[in-house]
Amino acid sequence: MPQQEPVDQWIQELINMGDEKMTEKQLKIVQAAVEVFAEKGYASSSTSEIAQKAGVAEGTIFRHYKTKKDLLISIVSPMMSKLLAPFVLNDFKEVLEGEFPTLEGFLYAVAVNRLHFARKHLKIIKILLQEIPFQPVLQEEFKQHIARRVIGRFTEIIEHFKAKGEVIDMPTPVLLQFAISAMIGLFITHFIILPDQPWDEEQEIRHTVNLILHGMSAPQL
Amino acid sequence: MPQQEPVDQWIQELINMGDEKMTEKQLKIVQAAVEVFAEKGYASSSTSEIAQKAGVAEGTIFRHYKTKKDLLISIVSPMMSKLLAPFVLNDFKEVLEGEFPTLEGFLYAVAVNRLHFARKHLKIIKILLQEIPFQPVLQEEFKQHIARRVIGRFTEIIEHFKAKGEVIDMPTPVLLQFAISAMIGLFITHFIILPDQPWDEEQEIRHTVNLILHGMSAPQL
Amino acid sequence: MPQQEPVDQWIQELINMGDEKMTEKQLKIVQAAVEVFAEKGYASSSTSEIAQKAGVAEGTIFRHYKTKKDLLISIVSPMMSKLLAPFVLNDFKEVLEGEFPTLEGFLYAVAVNRLHFARKHLKIIKILLQEIPFQPVLQEEFKQHIARRVIGRFTEIIEHFKAKGEVIDMPTPVLLQFAISAMIGLFITHFIILPDQPWDEEQEIRHTVNLILHGMSAPQL
Amino acid sequence: MPQQEPVDQWIQELINMGDEKMTEKQLKIVQAAVEVFAEKGYASSSTSEIAQKAGVAEGTIFRHYKTKKDLLISIVSPMMSKLLAPFVLNDFKEVLEGEFPTLEGFLYAVAVNRLHFARKHLKIIKILLQEIPFQPVLQEEFKQHIARRVIGRFTEIIEHFKAKGEVIDMPTPVLLQFAISAMIGLFITHFIILPDQPWDEEQEIRHTVNLILHGMSAPQL
DNA sequence: TATGAATGAGCGTTCATTCAT
DNA sequence: CATGAATGAACGCTCATTCAT
Numbered sequence: 031m032p033q034q035e036p037v038d039q040w041i042q043e044l045i046n047m048g049d050e051k052m053t054e055k056q057l058k059i060v061q062a063a064v065e066v067f068a069e070k071g072y073a074s075s076s077t078s079e080i081a082q083k084a085g086v087a088e089g090t091i092f093r094h095y096k097t098k099k100d101l102l103i104s105i106v107s108p109m110m111s112k113l114l115a116p117f118v119l120n121d122f123k124e125v126l127e128g129e130f131p132t133l134e135g136f137l138y139a140v141a142v143n144r145l146h147f148a149r150k151h152l153k154i155i156k157i158l159l160q161e162i163p164f165q166p167v168l169q170e171e172f173k174q175h176i177a178r179r180v181i182g183r184f185t186e187i188i189e190h191f192k193a194k195g196e197v198i199d200m201p202t203p204v205l206l207q208f209a210i211s212a213m214i215g216l217f218i219t220h221f222i223i224l225p226d227q228p229w230d231e232e233q234e235i236r237h238t239v240n241l242i243l244h245g246m247s248a249p250q251l
Numbered sequence: 252m253p254q255q256e257p258v259d260q261w262i263q264e265l266i267n268m269g270d271e272k273m274t275e276k277q278l279k280i281v282q283a284a285v286e287v288f289a290e291k292g293y294a295s296s297s298t299s300e301i302a303q304k305a306g307v308a309e310g311t312i313f314r315h316y317k318t319k320k321d322l323l324i325s326i327v328s329p330m331m332s333k334l335l336a337p338f339v340l341n342d343f344k345e346v347l348e349g350e351f352p353t354l355e356g357f358l359y360a361v362a363v364n365r366l367h368f369a370r371k372h373l374k375i376i377k378i379l380l381q382e383i384p385f386q387p388v389l390q391e392e393f394k395q396h397i398a399r400r401v402i403g404r405f406t407e408i409i410e411h412f413k414a415k416g417e418v419i420d421m422p423t424p425v426l427l428q429f430a431i432s433a434m435i436g437l438f439i440t441h442f443i444i445l446p447d448q449p450w451d452e453e454q455e456i457r458h459t460v461n462l463i464l465h466g467m468s469a470p471q472l
Numbered sequence: 473m474p475q476q477e478p479v480d481q482w483i484q485e486l487i488n489m490g491d492e493k494m495t496e497k498q499l500k501i502v503q504a505a506v507e508v509f510a511e512k513g514y515a516s517s518s519t520s521e522i523a524q525k526a527g528v529a530e531g532t533i534f535r536h537y538k539t540k541k542d543l544l545i546s547i548v549s550p551m552m553s554k555l556l557a558p559f560v561l562n563d564f565k566e567v568l569e570g571e572f573p574t575l576e577g578f579l580y581a582v583a584v585n586r587l588h589f590a591r592k593h594l595k596i597i598k599i600l601l602q603e604i605p606f607q608p609v610l611q612e613e614f615k616q617h618i619a620r621r622v623i624g625r626f627t628e629i630i631e632h633f634k635a636k637g638e639v640i641d642m643p644t645p646v647l648l649q650f651a652i653s654a655m656i657g658l659f660i661t662h663f664i665i666l667p668d669q670p671w672d673e674e675q676e677i678r679h680t681v682n683l684i685l686h687g688m689s690a691p692q693l
Numbered sequence: 694m695p696q697q698e699p700v701d702q703w704i705q706e707l708i709n710m711g712d713e714k715m716t717e718k719q720l721k722i723v724q725a726a727v728e729v730f731a732e733k734g735y736a737s738s739s740t741s742e743i744a745q746k747a748g749v750a751e752g753t754i755f756r757h758y759k760t761k762k763d764l765l766i767s768i769v770s771p772m773m774s775k776l777l778a779p780f781v782l783n784d785f786k787e788v789l790e791g792e793f794p795t796l797e798g799f800l801y802a803v804a805v806n807r808l809h810f811a812r813k814h815l816k817i818i819k820i821l822l823q824e825i826p827f828q829p830v831l832q833e834e835f836k837q838h839i840a841r842r843v844i845g846r847f848t849e850i851i852e853h854f855k856a857k858g859e860v861i862d863m864p865t866p867v868l869l870q871f872a873i874s875a876m877i878g879l880f881i882t883h884f885i886i887l888p889d890q891p892w893d894e895e896q897e898i899r900h901t902v903n904l905i906l907h908g909m910s911a912p913q914l
Numbered sequence: 915t916a917t918g919a920a921t922g923a924g925c926g927t928t929c930a931t932t933c934a935t
Numbered sequence: 936c937a938t939g940a941a942t943g944a945a946c947g948c949t950c951a952t953t954c955a956t
Contacts, residue, residue, distance in 0.1 A: 053940080078926090089929085089941070089942055089944095093941070208433055211440070215436065247465075297951085309950095311917070313951080319950095497936090513736055529937060534932080598826075606734050653875050654875055684908060685908075741945085751948085752921055756920070756921095
């Protein structure tokens with residue numbers, strides 16, 4: 031039986047970091063912007079529509095955010111950290127070893143947690159995915175601050191299990207990319223491509239985790 | 252030794268369908284549009300920049316394409332068919348059974364072929380991925396005409412191998428999504444996220460195919 | 473040896489008129505406004521920049537001055553009186569006759585005094601010159617209240633010296649305009665066009681006064 | 694009897710330089726812009742008002758001029774050269790010596806010519822004077838290309854007459870500034886300060902020239 | 915067929931001014 | 936008295952689209 035709570039606990043603190051104080055109007059602006067950006071894409075959204083949906087004057091947006099791009103970045107940039115935060119936790123490895131005797135339990139717990147999180151912030155994540163190719167600021171954050179640390183962390187884990195003989199002897203980057211692709215594919219399929227189609231989330235996560243593990247498992251001698 | 256040629260052959264005819272006659276100017280417009288759309292995104296591209304890059308007058312674009320969106324669709328829509336064409340071939344199953352005795356050989360051949368194709372048309376595919384969420388026309392094409400047939404075809408294949416006892420007994424959609432995600436993840440990682448990082452394409456494809464197959468393989472009794 | 477002090481004395485009282493009591497914040501607002509107006513021009517200055525430079529809230533400006541134009545006028549309008557004040561003094565003619573036996577001494581004393589004054593209030597004078605063409609209020613003040621009285625006063629003086637046979641027989645307005653232009657030209661050249669170039673002020677004033685006097689002097693019979 | 698025609702002749706060629714071909718709409722835009730800029734000042738003029746007055750769409754302005762400032766500069770910058778052009782003519786000195794035996798005749802001819810020119814282009818000159826303090830481009834043109842050459846030319850002339858003993862021994866810059874101020878004062882008084890007041894132009898120019906010459910003339914031994 | 919000048923709606927942004935605190 | 940968030944009209948400018956040539 032996979033345990034989910036501990037993962038949730040270590041994550042909670044990081045998630046809450048940066049939930050800065052906002053005035054009521056600012057909050058409405060952000061919510062409206064998320065709505066409109068997600069629906070039409072950043073470039074096709076107009077500040078006047080955002081203002082209207084937020085119930086504020088257009089000028090009010092620019093009191094809080096210097097430019098339209100500023101508004102985008104301030105919405106999307108913190109999401110990147112939050113999304114990948116748990117993997118960067120300092121005591122990640124200890125928690126891993128202490129709480130999760132099996133790789134399966136760990137993967138399942140993380141998957142469930144991140145999918146909950148992703149569903150909750152679906153629109154912002156959509157915007158993030160859309161805009162990364164066009165916003166150098168986001169690319170920089172992704173590459174410099176996040177990607178390297180997350181990949182480093184994952185590499186440690188995979189090599190830990192490789193050493194234990196539980197994972198097949200293949201280049202770590204390939205394994206990493208395989209596992210991550212399968213998980214993200216699950217997310218994109220159900221949240222973005224087929225958002226209206228019901229699915230048995232728990233079962234599908236478990237299946238996918240099993241396929242990943244099975245794929246990566248060392249051949250039995 | 253995987254065989255690649257036969258796959259290439261059945262694909263060729265489909266690829267060539269729709270390569271309509273274009274005037275030289277029209278061709279230049281399309282090339283310029285692809286360049287600009289891929290770099291800045293459709294919504295942030297201006298027809299004047301496209302015209303300039305193509306070396307034609309702005310009016311010329313609108314002589315060939317009623318609107319800017321028309322230009323986009325006319326570029327991107329045929330790519331969807333071409334990208335997924337081989338999987339929809341009428342004689343797909345026969346070829347599969349005739350030419351490829353093993354699932355591995357088949358998957359490898361298809362992967363190599365589609366990756367070649369994708370690299371060649373990288374920019375258009377980027378545009379396609381970017382614009383599907385915002386262009387109902389593209390979504391419709393994707394859902395109605397393509398997705399269903401491709402998924403149907405894949406379902407047949409997977410169930411074919413399930414029946415032969417080579418694939419694990421899991422819901423077919425999960426298996427499908429798993430395999431596709433792993434392959435697309437490979438593509439996105441190397442062509443979009445890390446386009447400048449060199450990679451051993453042949454080896455990584457083979458590894459990924461193996462991970463997929465291994466993950467999906469029925470447990471040995 | 474020209475005497476300067478008496479001129480300074482009659483002027484002093486007028487200068488001080490209108491230096492109304494201001495709160496500290498109001499003073500800072502005015503100073504900031506002068507700075508910004510002089511640098512960018514009235515129309516291109518923003519109240520927010522003035523507020524920032526003054527270290528007050530934007531609203532504070534509008535507590536003291538009903539509109540931005542109000543602020544401009546309240547800065548610039550008193551300067552016009554002060555600038556031309558000495559020429560309007562009631563006892564001007566007496567002082568002239570009592571203190572300055574020669575026209576040269578008088579002109580020199582006035583020139584020195586007004587140039588001192590102008591240097592001290594350079595920025596406000598710049599703003600005044602810039603805005604007179606666009607502010608009917610200022611034009612009115614200039615024409616109705618100032619120009620006529622100053623010109624009347626100068627006319628008296630010139631005709632006084634004409635009567636004494638010291639000044640050439642030419643239409644008084646032409647003489648007036650000639651003398652004033654030469655003096656203002658000196659001011660504009662050194663304070664506005666070439667503010668950074670050092671100059672021997674005393675000598676140049678004396679030269680210019682001499683050129684004016686020489687030009688206007690009645691031909692020796 | 695002063696001669697005016699020769700001066701007009703050498704000037705003509707320079708004046709006409711740069712009267713580039715303009716479409717009819719472009720001409721209307723420039724005319725409207727001159728009107729509006731002169732009336733309200735550059736910063737307080739709106740492109741929409743200019744467009745309206747010109748009878749074109751607002752966008753049309755920006756097809757011909759990249760920015761509003763571009764429009765300003767393209768109007769005002771050529772005027773500076775034209776205004777000062779005659780003084781920079783290569784054969785200026787020869788013409789001076791050949792055509793004008795007396796300094797008086799020369800000064801009068803130039804004054805009349807430049808005043809005609811100024812009256813014809815009054816509004817643009819107003820705009821030029823207003824905007825020089827705020828447009829570095831114009832300042833640069835004024836300082837680098839025009840001021841130095843014009844001043845050099847004038848310095849030559851004054852020193853020419855100094856050498857002939859006709860002009861008083863005073864620092865040349867002071868003499869220069871005196872003469873120019875008196876002439877510009879005449880211009881500003883009648884064209885800008887009192888544009889509606891009738892004046893005997895020929896007589897006033899002659900008076901002013903006489904005052905200048907008289908002021909600068911070497912004392913008779 | 916190809917052009918490119920012209921359009922005008924709409925954009926992101928600024929700013930003087932107001933007013934509840 | 937001072938604040939600064941909020942306003943919304945107006946701004947300079949862009950752009951897809953049209954059409955006379």
